[in-house]
Amino acid sequence: MKQRILGFDLARALAIFGMVIVNFKIVMHANSSENMAWLKIVNIIDGRASALFVILAGVGLSLLTRQSRLSGDLQSLAVERKALFKRAGFLFILGLLYIEIWPADILHYYGIYISIGALCLMLPSRYIMVLVLLLLIASSFLFGMLNYSTAWDWQTLAYADLWTIKGFARNLIFNGFHPVLPWLGFLLLGMVIGRQNLGQVAMRERLFLLGLFAAALAELIVLFLPYARLMGMPLAYEVFFSTQPMPPLPVYFIGAAGSATVIITLCVALGEKYGKKAWLMPFVYTGQLGLTFYLAHVILGMGLLESLGLLENQSLVFSVMSALSFCVFAVIFASCWRKFYRLGPLESVLRRLT
Numbered sequence: 001m002k003q004r005i006l007g008f009d010l011a012r013a014l015a016i017f018g019m020v021i022v023n024f025k026i027v028m029h030a031n032s033s034e035n036m037a038w039l040k041i042v043n044i045i046d047g048r049a050s051a052l053f054v055i056l057a058g059v060g061l062s063l064l065t066r067q068s069r070l071s072g073d074l075q076s077l078a079v080e081r082k083a084l085f086k087r088a089g090f091l092f093i094l095g096l097l098y099i100e101i102w103p104a105d106i107l108h109y110y111g112i113y114i115s116i117g118a119l120c121l122m123l124p125s126r127y128i129m130v131l132v133l134l135l136l137i138a139s140s141f142l143f144g145m146l147n148y149s150t151a152w153d154w155q156t157l158a159y160a161d162l163w164t165i166k167g168f169a170r171n172l173i174f175n176g177f178h179p180v181l182p183w184l185g186f187l188l189l190g191m192v193i194g195r196q197n198l199g200q201v202a203m204r205e206r207l208f209l210l211g212l213f214a215a216a217l218a219e220l221i222v223l224f225l226p227y228a229r230l231m232g233m234p235l236a237y238e239v240f241f242s243t244q245p246m247p248p249l250p251v252y253f254i255g256a257a258g259s260a261t262v263i264i265t266l267c268v269a270l271g272e273k274y275g276k277k278a279w280l281m282p283f284v285y286t287g288q289l290g291l292t293f294y295l296a297h298v299i300l301g302m303g304l305l306e307s308l309g310l311l312e313n314q315s316l317v318f319s320v321m322s323a324l325s326f327c328v329f330a331v332i333f334a335s336c337w338r339k340f341y342r343l344g345p346l347e348s349v350l351r352r353l354t
Contacts (some may be wrong), residue, residue: 005063007198007268010280012056012287014263017327018049020297023104024323026157027302030316038316047245050106050178051186051256052263053290054113058190059264061117066195069121081118086354088114102298103157109178113187116180125192132185136250139174139181140240148175148247175247182253189257198268208265214258218243221251285334289344293330301326 024030025042061084062069068076092111099105120128151160151167152175159176161167173180198204225241239247243255274280286293305311305322314322337344343351 005271006275006280006284007271008056008059008063008264009284009287010271011052011264011267012290013283013331014267014287015049015053015056016286016290016293016297016330017323018045019053019294020301020326020330021320021323022046022049023102023297024302024319024326025316026104028312028314028319028322030314030319038320042316042320043244047243047248047252048256048259050245051183051253052260053106054110054178054183054186055190055193055257055260055264057110057114058117058187058192059194060190061114061121061187062191062194065121077121081121083354084114084118087350088112088118090350090353098295098298099162103159104177106178107294109172109176109180109183112172112180113184116184117187117191120188120191125195128188128192132182132188135182135185135188136253139179140249142174142181143247143249146174150175177246179248182248182250185253186257186260193261193264198265199272204265204269207261211258211261211265214254215262216258218251218255218258282331282335285338286331289330289334289337289347291350292344292346293334295346296330297323297326301329 021042022045064084065077065080067073068080088111090111091107091114093108095105095108095111098107120131123131150170151162152158153160159167159171162171170176171179193207196203196207198207222241222243225238228238228241240249241251242249243252245252245256270280271284301322302311310318310322334344341348
């Protein structure tokens with residue numbers, strides 16, 4: 001079990017690194033055509049790192065409640081569910097406060113995902129997968145019925161009526177950065193993954209191949225787009241062939257879920273093989289401080305660059321190097337912090353309050 005947890009923490013560190021790279025690129029408006037290789041790499045990471053982050057939250061829900069769920073101890077499960085609701089409330093409120101600093105916040109969405117996930121703890125895995133499918137269908141239906149660009153200024157990524165009831169609900173459920181439809185599906189998928197015995201090599205291999213197939217399928221669908229055009233497919237349908245996270249349509253979801261599954265299985269395998277090797281543990285510690293670094297990369301990382309006048313209109317290479325510099329800082333800080341404390345700064349606050 002310890003090795004398995006190490007693998008999940010390692011995967012979370014990779015998710016944080018990916019989110020930092022993407023977010024630095026976004027805030028610096030770094031889309032230089034002079035560095036197409038870098039741009040392609042960052043675009044591949046875009047949306048997939050966040051999806052991995054959410055899937056790992058679902059894994060955590062299953063691991064946290066594993067004993068109560070398997071034993072059928074409803075009293076213990078009720079206690080754990082109550083703690084999850086408190087944690088979800090904390091993240092929701094923290095996220096709302098964080099929006100003023102970072103409009104692309106995921107934490108308030110996270111709070112909703114966890115609340116709904118807590119209600120699904122006793123559902124059989126096959127029913128949870130049906131819910132994931134229904135979320136994809138519902139999000140695609142809404143995309144076809146409603147105007148996805150409502151309230152958005154795509155040049156500044158500002159959302160006009162976010163702080164109205166109607167606008168907030170629309171952003172939360174339909175067309176925000178990480179809307180419940182279909183992003184909740186990532187957490188539910190993580191819950192199913194967390195129920196599997198990844199300590200078994202055969203199970204890891206099965207999930208790895210399944211994830212690889214899903215990721216490859218998404219890319220193959222994208223490659224089919226030129227042929228679909230030749231066959232006379234209407235221009236409006238081309239968005240359904242996109243693997244970009246906005247809008248989060250089925251091809252994106254399949255690709256992001258597949259790549260996340262591949263990364264998780266590989267990280268668990270690394271944890272199994274190398275255990276607590278000195279070179280591995282700093283990255284594991286970084287994953288354990290994921291919440292702290294999620295807030296710190298904006299408040300400290302971007303804050304420092306802004307104070308130096310280096311935050312906006314930078315090259316893609318500069319944005320990537322800045323992000324990687326923060327990641328190096330995160331690894332060093334996590335290693336030092338964990339010598340004295342078991343939980344990260346914000347993780348400790350979250351634990352005490354919930």
